[in-house]
Amino acid sequence: MSARVDVKLVNLTIDGNPVRVPEGTLLVEAAKAVTTDIPVYCYHPKLGPAGLCRICLVDIEKAPKLQIACNTTVTEGMVVHTYGEKVDAGRKAVMEFLLLNHPLDCPICDKGGECDLQDYSMAYGASASRLADPKSSKPKAIDLGPTIVLDDERCIVCQRCSRFDEIITNERSLVVKDRGQRDVIATASGEPYRSNFSGNVTELCPVGALTSKTYRFKSRPWDNARTHTTCTQCSVGCALNVDERYGAITRTMSDEDDAVSDGWLCDRGRYNIAFYGDARRITTPMLRTPTGEFVQIGWDDAIERWAKHLRDAVASDGADSIAAIGGGRLLNEEILVLAQTMRALGVTHLDWRAGRQRQASPGAYGGTYVDLETADLVVAIGRPPSQTAPVLDLRIRKAVRNGARYVTVGSHPSDSFVVSSHLARVSDLAAHVESATRVAFVWDGIDAAVGAQAAELAESLAARGTHVSTFVASEQSNARGAEALGMSPQNGSADSDGIFAAARAGKLRVLSLLGVNPMLHHPLGASAIRDAIERTDFVVCTELFLTETAKLAHLVLPARAAFEKSGHVYDLAGDVLAVNAGHTAPEGTLADADMLVALAAELDVTIAAPDSLHAQASAAIVATATAFGDPKFARASDATSETIGSKGDARNGVRIAIAANIFSGGGSVYFDERLAALRPSPTATFARETAATLGVHAGDLVDLVAGERTLVGLVAIITDTAPSGVVTVIDGLPDAPANEFADGETVALANVRSAERALTAGAV
Amino acid sequence: MQSVIGGVVALAKGFATTLQFAFQKKPTVSYPNVKIQHAPRFHGLHELRRYDDGKERCIGCELCSIACPANAITVIGAENTPEDRRSPGERFAARYEIDELRCIFCGLCEEACPTDAIVLTPRFEMADYRRSSFIYSKDRLLVPQDAGKGTAPDERPNGIPSDLGSVIEQKSTVDIMAGYGATHRGEILKTERKGLAG
Ligand code: SF4
Ligand code: SF4
Numbered sequence: 026m027s028a029r030v031d032v033k034l035v036n037l038t039i040d041g042n043p044v045r046v047p048e049g050t051l052l053v054e055a056a057k058a059v060t061t062d063i064p065v066y067c068y069h070p071k072l073g074p075a076g077l078c079r080i081c082l083v084d085i086e087k088a089p090k091l092q093i094a095c096n097t098t099v100t101e102g103m104v105v106h107t108y109g110e111k112v113d114a115g116r117k118a119v120m121e122f123l124l125l126n127h128p129l130d131c132p133i134c135d136k137g138g139e140c141d142l143q144d145y146s147m148a149y150g151a152s153a154s155r156l157a158d159p160k161s162s163k164p165k166a167i168d169l170g171p172t173i174v175l176d177d178e179r180c181i182v183c184q185r186c187s188r189f190d191e192i193i194t195n196e197r198s199l200v201v202k203d204r205g206q207r208d209v210i211a212t213a214s215g216e217p218y219r220s221n222f223s224g225n226v227t228e229l230c231p232v233g234a235l236t237s238k239t240y241r242f243k244s245r246p247w248d249n250a251r252t253h254t255t256c257t258q259c260s261v262g263c264a265l266n267v268d269e270r271y272g273a274i275t276r277t278m279s280d281e282d283d284a285v286s287d288g289w290l291c292d293r294g295r296y297n298i299a300f301y302g303d304a305r306r307i308t309t310p311m312l313r314t315p316t317g318e319f320v321q322i323g324w325d326d327a328i329e330r331w332a333k334h335l336r337d338a339v340a341s342d343g344a345d346s347i348a349a350i351g352g353g354r355l356l357n358e359e360i361l362v363l364a365q366t367m368r369a370l371g372v373t374h375l376d377w378r379a380g381r382q383r384q385a386s387p388g389a390y391g392g393t394y395v396d397l398e399t400a401d402l403v404v405a406i407g408r409p410p411s412q413t414a415p416v417l418d419l420r421i422r423k424a425v426r427n428g429a430r431y432v433t434v435g436s437h438p439s440d441s442f443v444v445s446s447h448l449a450r451v452s453d454l455a456a457h458v459e460s461a462t463r464v465a466f467v468w469d470g471i472d473a474a475v476g477a478q479a480a481e482l483a484e485s486l487a488a489r490g491t492h493v494s495t496f497v498a499s500e501q502s503n504a505r506g507a508e509a510l511g512m513s514p515q516n517g518s519a520d521s522d523g524i525f526a527a528a529r530a531g532k533l534r535v536l537s538l539l540g541v542n543p544m545l546h547h548p549l550g551a552s553a554i555r556d557a558i559e560r561t562d563f564v565v566c567t568e569l570f571l572t573e574t575a576k577l578a579h580l581v582l583p584a585r586a587a588f589e590k591s592g593h594v595y596d597l598a599g600d601v602l603a604v605n606a607g608h609t610a611p612e613g614t615l616a617d618a619d620m621l622v623a624l625a626a627e628l629d630v631t632i633a634a635p636d637s638l639h640a641q642a643s644a645a646i647v648a649t650a651t652a653f654g655d656p657k658f659a660r661a662s663d664a665t666s667e668t669i670g671s672k673g674d675a676r677n678g679v680r681i682a683i684a685a686n687i688f689s690g691g692g693s694v695y696f697d698e699r700l701a702a703l704r705p706s707p708t709a710t711f712a713r714e715t716a717a718t719l720g721v722h723a724g725d726l727v728d729l730v731a732g733e734r735t736l737v738g739l740v741a742i743i744t745d746t747a748p749s750g751v752v753t754v755i756d757g758l759p760d761a762p763a764n765e766f767a768d769g770e771t772v773a774l775a776n777v778r779s780a781e782r783a784l785t786a787g788a789v
Numbered sequence: 790m791q792s793v794i795g796g797v798v799a800l801a802k803g804f805a806t807t808l809q810f811a812f813q814k815k816p817t818v819s820y821p822n823v824k825i826q827h828a829p830r831f832h833g834l835h836e837l838r839r840y841d842d843g844k845e846r847c848i849g850c851e852l853c854s855i856a857c858p859a860n861a862i863t864v865i866g867a868e869n870t871p872e873d874r875r876s877p878g879e880r881f882a883a884r885y886e887i888d889e890l891r892c893i894f895c896g897l898c899e900e901a902c903p904t905d906a907i908v909l910t911p912r913f914e915m916a917d918y919r920r921s922s923f924i925y926s927k928d929r930l931l932v933p934q935d936a937g938k939g940t941a942p943d944e945r946p947n948g949i950p951s952d953l954g955s956v957i958e959q960k961s962t963v964d965i966m967a968g969y970g971a972t973h974r975g976e977i978l979k980t981e982r983k984g985l986a987g
């Protein structure tokens with residue numbers, strides 16, 4: 026791949042135009058050069074040819090019959106006609122065949138208006154049907170799984186959906202069941218179709234056979250006002266189109282984007298939209314009265330109070346009594362205004378770390394998405410990227426499709442469908458990297474000690490001439506921007522651990538929390554964070570909803586969500602991506618940037634002009650990249666991962682692994698009424714032999730205990746993929762917050778209730 | 790002198806013309822006591838029809854709304870549930886509104902409708918005091934459950950709905966029904982029935 030082979034070019038004529046393309050090009054792709062439009066159903070550039078639908082017929086001179094353009098490779102001297110009487114007659118016959126039993130559903134079909142079958146029927150089809158008998162009828166509205174509904178009558182069996190599930194995700198659950206007249210799209214196992222990428226099949230389906238539950242009958246395609254923007258639900262930053270109708274987001278669609286998303290979206294990015302219009306959103310600033318209730322106040326009053334507390338704190342106790350945490354979910358421009366305002370006051374206690382992630386920069390070997398897909402060895406360290414940065418995982422699966430090996434390291438059972446080996450420690454990698462020429466390291470940015478080991482390995486590989494690329498994949502959209510743009514501790518100022526410690530010691534007067542929910546995510550644990558907030562004079566929180574943290578704050582400011590503001594973010598590969606407002610924000614809310622500009626004006630401090638921020642942000646990332654696995658960012662209290670994954674002694678307890686899930690969290694997902702079926706419930710996952718030793722059965726309710734701290738009522742799951750001696754729980758669930766526990770610490774199992782007993786107890 | 794005579798003649802002619810009209814039949818009628826017959830294709834207030842079994846014909850497809858040149862129609866669809874089935878098939882109109890002040894009564898909505906759900910009746914008496922009362926929603930457009938299924942455009946006898954009161958026959962030099970039959974739509978209606986169901 027690195028060595029460029031000289032490609033032979035082939036000359037051919039398409040509709041009278043000379044075309045020169047590399048050998049092996051498919052005719053359908055070659056024709057794009059002369060902009061002739063060849064209709065396709067089953068062919069898709071990312072899925073390749075299948076030759077199932079026959080609509081792409083073209084006339085090739087010297088060939089006795091019409092040929093399909095999607096599965097014919099170009100040859101020297103080929104003369105091709107993509108239109109004409111012969112071609113039209115062929116396509117008309119194909120259309121008649123496809124429409125034979127296709128229902129006349131266009132008026133009520135979600136695809137109607139953007140449907141290939143409809144369009145080509147207009148272009149090539151006959152105007153009247155010759156079918157004398159009634160059409161065959163098949164089931165409609167079949168529930169395929171939590172996200173997708175199938176209309177069997179509409180399916181033309183192009184197999185794009187099942188091929189997506191086989192080629193792109195490698196999950197292989199969707200298949201064509203039965204043959205001929207009875208064929209139907211279903212899962213091979215008969216189980217509901219569950220995938221973190223399920224929404225993509227609704228876009229791939231050229232007809233309206235697969236529809237999204239969240240979008241069914243919400244609007245017709247022509248109603249939607251479309252805005253192109255970037256998804257900010259994780260650090261990947263997929264290109265995304267937001268469709269809005271009557272002030273409500275109806276759906277999101279992917280966009281062509283070979284550089285970042287490869288044209289895909291994960292279900293979190295696609296379906297997490299209902300919270301924008303949720304009635305529980307905060308729409309006025311709220312001040313806590315001495316008696317503990319919130320009262321609504323005006324914006325001017327709110328900003329004045331925030332400024333007054335900051336000024337008073339500087340005057341009485343100095344800037345060291347002020348701290349701010351935030352940035353991981355803000356836009357570049359907002360991060361800059363925040364950092365500049367705070368630094369202008371002399372505040373140095375600034376950090377973006379509000380959860381477990383400690384680092385966001387991939388350091389000197391930071392790679393691009395293309396580096397990842399062309400690697401021949403991909404190493405994922407820590408949390409599997411399939412749950413933290415899902416579309417990145419599709420790149421890894423692409424690399425595997427291209428022949429790469431995929432090795433995961435750490436205590437987390439990986440749900441990626443392409444893992445070739447799972448190792449406990451970075452040091453076990455030695456044998457695997459021997460033969461590799463292009464190695465990609467994907468780290469979750471959490472355990473700096475492990476990151477440092479990987480960095481060391483990367484360094485030694487690079488010294489040997491191996492191509493190395495590094496990535497930090499996490500669920501925080503712009504941690505990389507926050508780290509680069511001044512929301513990181515500098516010169517010995519406190520990080521978030523230090524800030525909360527200072528708060529608990531009563532040394533903090535004002536704490537500003539911008540778009541963060543440490544009560545649920547910070548590894549110090551909810552009780553420590555609560556203590557810290559309660560001991561601070563004035564805590565300001567900008568939020569969309571009254572989260573666990575916002576409920577404790579003294580001043581809550583209603584913020585805007587990603588589709589309601591414009592600016593830029595960094596993706597994990599360091600590209601600057603534009604975020605555009607595609608949704609009308611609820612009245613009374615303000616973007617964090619606007620609040621901060623107002624605050625700076627009230628404080629009378631000078632910050633950069635808003636229109637220069639973008640340029641400043643783009644320059645800053647180059648200047649301040651930190652190293653991959655910088656030990657400076659290790660947490661003193663972290664259990665070293667060397668021990669995680671080694672066999673624990675199950676009789677005395679198990680090691681707890683705290684896993685990510687793309688649908689966990691206390692904000693946008695928790696307040697999304699349409700995501701109820703996708704949100705994980707609190708579970709404890711055991712390996713088979715570990716469960717046997719502990720006497721746990723699938724479905725049992727268990728509690729986990731470490732000293733005073735407990736996690737109550739987890740449903741036991743038993744799998745073969747989990748490491749032994751480890752119990753895996755899901756992070757970031759408001760109903761069972763796991764942040765009281767350190768990843769890898771030993772916990773005891775308590776109070777195991779069998780499923781039946783739990784049921785009876787519930788009934789009493 | 791000549792000019793005086795000319796003036797008197799002109800005056801006489803003028804009065805004569807006026808006098809003539811006094812003995813002619815009046816073209817106006819004393820509305821609202823007397824109402825005249827409409828042309829069969831007169832376009833007035835809309836109506837949303839039902840099927841024989843009482844289900845709504847409208848499937849919430851929004852084709853009327855996109856066809857409307859005045860942008861007067863708003864449709865928001867929703868999914869039928871087995872417990873609450875409003876229309877045959879999966880989709881029905883959860884909201885259906887026509888702004889009759891924007892409407893130019895062109896009938897394109899009726900043309901676009903795949904189920905013959907929205908039709909224009911010859912009713913025209915919509916006067917009201919507030920602009921907002923001209924936004925007709927389903928409560929006023931949909932034929933009430935106990936009031937039949939609504940009139941198909943081709944089923945109106947002489948285009949006269951029953952609620953128009955006393956109607957006098959209007960003499961005309963043109964046979965309007967013959968003229969209607971000669972139109973393209975008239976031809977089609979003679980030979981086949983339109984619609985997906987019913
Ligand atoms: S459901 Fe859609 S994508 Fe899948 S085979 Fe049928 S038509 Fe093709
Ligand atoms: S992978 Fe990340 S950026 Fe892409 S759609 Fe999913 S949440 Fe959004």
Ligand code: SF4
Pocket residue numbers: 853856857858859860861862887891892893894895896897898899909
């Ligand atoms: S009659 Fe014409 S203007 Fe009036 S609602 Fe129908 S399409 Fe619109």
Ligand code: SF4
Pocket residue numbers: 132846847848849850851852853854864882901902903904905906907
């Ligand atoms: S009235 Fe007819 S065209 Fe309009 S939404 Fe209903 S079914 Fe569709």
Ligand code: FES
Pocket residue numbers: 064065066067068075076077078079080081082093094095096
């Ligand atoms: S697109 Fe060529 S056979 Fe389907």
